[in-house]
Amino acid sequence: MFARAMARWYFGMQAGAGALWWVGVFTVPGVRQATLGGLDAETIAVFDIPLFVGASALVAAGVRSAVWVAVPWTLLVALGMATYATVTGLGGWGAIAMAAAAFGSIGAGALDRYGRLPSDELLVGPFAFREADHATSGGYVARTGRQIIVFWGCFLGVLPLVIAVIEARWGVRIAFPLLAAVAGGACFAAGSALGIWSALTMSTRGEGTPLPSASARRLVIAGPYRWVRNPMALAGVVQGVGVGCMLGSWLVVLYALAGSIVWNWLIRPHEESDLRARFGSEFEAYERDVGCWVPRSPRLPRR
Template sequence: MAAGGIVAENPVWMAVGRGYFAVQSLAGALWWFAVFTVDAVREATLGGADPRLVAMLDVPLFVVASLLAALGIRWAPRIAVPWTLLVAFALVIGATATGRAGWGAFAMVAASAGSLAAWLLMERGRIPAELALVGPLSIRVARSASPARQFLRTLAQLAVFWVFFLVVLPVLIAWFEARWNLRIDASEWRGPGFAVGLILLVAASALGIWAAIAMSTRGDGTPLPSATARRLVIAGPYRNVRNPMALAGIVQAVGVGLMLGSWLVVLYGVCGAAYWNWLVRPIEEADLETRFGESFRAYRDRVRCWLPGPGPRPVRAR
C-alpha cells in the first residue's frame, strides 16, 4: 500500500480520475450554454468579461481537453490543469478587485483542486498523501519531558493552530465570501446560528483541551504530528474516539462558520475533515501501527475514528 492508503498505479483510482474529467467536461459545456442564454449566470461567473473571447480559449482548453482526459489521452490533463489554474488565478484577482464574478472564481478554484487531484490519480494511480505532512506537520516523535512541560508545549501548539485555523483563516474566508458576493441571505437564521455555533465551539474546544491533557500526561508528547506521543494513549477522550483532536478541530471550524454566518467557512471545516480523513489519518495510523504494533491494531479495531462510542477493553502497550 502506498502512503494515504491508495495503491500506486491502481486502475480503479485512475478510472476515478478519468471520471472526474468527464464530469468536469460536461459541467463546463453546460456552464457555457448557460453563459450565453442566462444573463444572471454570465454576470455571476464572468462579470464584465467578453464571453465570446473567453469561450474561444476556454472551450478547447478546458471543456475539450477535459473530455480528452476522460477518454484516457495522457497529454490532455497537461493542458486542462494548467489552464484551469490560470483561469482560477485570473478570476480570483478580478473578483477581489471588482467584487464581480465571484461565483466564477469559486467554481474555478474548486475545479483547480479537483483537476489537480484527478491528474495525479491518472498519472500515479494515487494522491501523494505524504506531501500533506511536511515541515511543521511532519511526523516526529516528541522529546521526552515531564508531563507539565509536554502540556505547556501542547498549549503553545494549540494557541498557534487555533489562532491561525480558527480565527485568521475563517475571517479571511468570510471576507472573500462577502467581497465576491457569495453571501446567502439567511438573516432569520443568524441569531440561532450564532448560538448553535458558539455551543459547538465551546464544546469542541473543551474536547480538544481534554485530549491535550490526556496526550501530554499519558503519552509523553503532544497531539500534533511534529511532536507525537511516545506512548500509546488510551485514556480520557481517546477511550471513546480515536482522534478527538481532529474531531474537535472540525467541529470548531463549523462552529466558527455558524457564528460568522458564513457557509463558506462551514465548507472549509468539511473540507478539512475530508483532507484529514483521507490524506493525513492513514499516514498517522501507519506510523502508530509501526511503533505500537498489535496494541494499536487492537485499539483501532475497538474504537471508532469519528463517532464516539463505548470505551475499549484495556489494551496493554508493548
C-alpha cells in the same frame, strides 16, 4: 488502474459541467452576470471551451497527455477569476466554481499521473511523524499549549476571517439565521472543550503533544481517546463549523468540512501506519475496538 479510472471519471464530469455552464452563460443572463460579471464571454469562450471543456473531455477519453493542458489552464483561469472578483466584486460565483475545479483538477491529475494523491508531500516540517523528545509532564503540557495558540489562532481565527472577507467581497455571501450563530457558538465551545481535554490527556498520559513532529511516546487509551480514536480531529471540525456559523459564512463551514476530508483521506492513513509500526498489536486492538469518528462505548482498559 482504479485511480486512473477515477481521474477519467472526474475529468468527464468536469467537461460535462463546463459545457453546461457555457450553455447557461449564453442563454441565461443571470448565469453570465453571476459567474463572469463584466468580462467578455465570447472572448473567454474562444479559449476556455477547447482548453477546459475540450481538454477535460480528451482526458476522460483516455488521452492522458491532455492533462497537461486541462490542469494548468484550470489553475490559470481560477487565479484570474479570483483576482477579478477580488478587485471588482463581480463574478464571485465564477471564481468559486473555478477554484473548486482547480482543486479537483489537481487531485484528478495526480491520480492520473501517479496513481495516488500526493499525501506524502504534505508530511514535512511540523507535520512529519516523529516521536517527542523526553520531557517532564509540565513540559509536554507547555508545548501543547503553545501549539494550541498557534494552530487555533491560524486555522480557527485568521484563515476563517480571511475567507469570510473574501466571501463578502465576491458577493457570494448567504444570510444565516440568528439561531445559526447561537448554535455555532455552542459548537465552538463544545469542540474547544473536547480539544483541550484531548490535548491535556495526550500530554499527561502519552508523553507527547498532538503535533505529529512531537507525537506521543505512549499509546493513549484514556479520556476522550477511550471513546473515539481521533477526538482532536473531531473537535477541530466541530470548532470550524461553529466558527463558520458564528461568522455567517458558508465558505468557512465548507472549509472546515473540506479540512476533515483532507485529514481523513490524506493524513490519517499515515498517522495510523506510524502508530501501527510503533505500538503493533496494542494499536491494532485499539483500532478494532474504538471508532475513528463515531464514539463507541469504551471496551478497552484505561491507559
